[in-house]
Amino acid sequence: MAPESPAAPKPAPPTVRYRSPPPAPEVSPVRTRPAQAHPPVRRRVSSRRPIPPLIFLVVLAILALGVWFKVLQADQARPRSEAEACPAPPTVTAMDPATIRVRVLNATPTAGLAAQVTAEFVGRGFSVNATDNDRSGREVLGVGELRYGPRGANQAAYVALFAPGITLIRDTRSDDLIDIAIGPEFTTLASPDAVAVAIATPVAPTDTACASGNPSDTVEVEVDPLPTA
Template sequence: MAPEYRAAPPPPASYGVPSPAHPVGPTAGIRPPQAPPPVRRRVSSRRPIPPLIFLVILAVVALGVWFKVLQNDQDRPGAAADECPAPPTVTALDPTTVRLRILNGTETEGLAAQVSAEFVGRGFAVTETDNDRSGREVLAVGELRYGPRGGDQAAYVALFVPGITLIRDTRSDDLIDIAIGPEFTTLASPEAIAVAIATPVAPTDVACATGDPSETVEVEQ
């Protein structure tokens, strides 16, 4: 007779043991902790200083250095020589075409009028007589002040006042200023002037002044 097989009895029901999928008790309904979301960095709206600004700063510095170099070149004696040309050569002129302004650079009253009369007697056109208002001391026989357009006139007039110092300023016309100094006595004789014109020698006492014509430089004799 064949053996009889019986089905295994079902496992006993487990009462009171909660299933992991269905928790019960105080933690029922509480979701398990989750990992925090990744933190995103805020993208700054500020942009770094572009390299162009740095290049601009370098350019400004280079420009300043270059300007300093040019300024030093202008201060060299060669540059000063270009601004202050050689003394004008002496040429005989018609004195009636030469305009003069006679200035008294001394404490002697009436000296400008006296010298003016002497120049008028030689045929010059004296436009004005006055005291020297440049505010500087006039030395020796005086100063002859002229501009770029009055070089020939200045050289010619200087023959009449031997020892006068020629000063070139920035005036725009050909007017000649003669500031009489304390050592002036009288004009040179016509004979002496004729000899000087026949054997011309350029004046040697020449200085240059910049800016206002009244602001001249002092020259040692």
């Protein structure tokens, strides 16, 4: 037998080479700068100054004075305008005194004055409805007050001739009764002859009020009911 040839040597295993990873790049530390403080913001100061309180009060006082002056002017002008709106005095004509109803009221502290004037009216032919003290609560000045309503306007104008200087007052009564409130300056009634002359030469009444003695006022005059004569 032929001699066996030696076995072929086994190939050596391949050599495995490991590559190490490249070194990491060096990172330089980040240098931070400290934050700089912002400079303070300067606000612009207005050059205008607020109005002093004293000036404000002075302005208010001037405005109040102007308003008060206008109100005062309006009050002074009111009587003239309203007086023009009062009814015109009626035309005075001769009338029969017996058809006129009057009520004589004593508006003075003098006792018995109403009875005295009542006797004078009766002597001149008037129909005296009643005699009493004045209970209206009004302050009657001068010769007195002659109070009447719309229905007694003509009669009031005629009766006023017997008491020269008396104040005519038109109120809201619904009848033709005339109230004659005797004042402290009353003396006596005019004579029939003097009344006839006054009718022949008419003169406007010295004082005619719408209702309360002042031409600009309008109030209702209330008197307690009196018994008929």
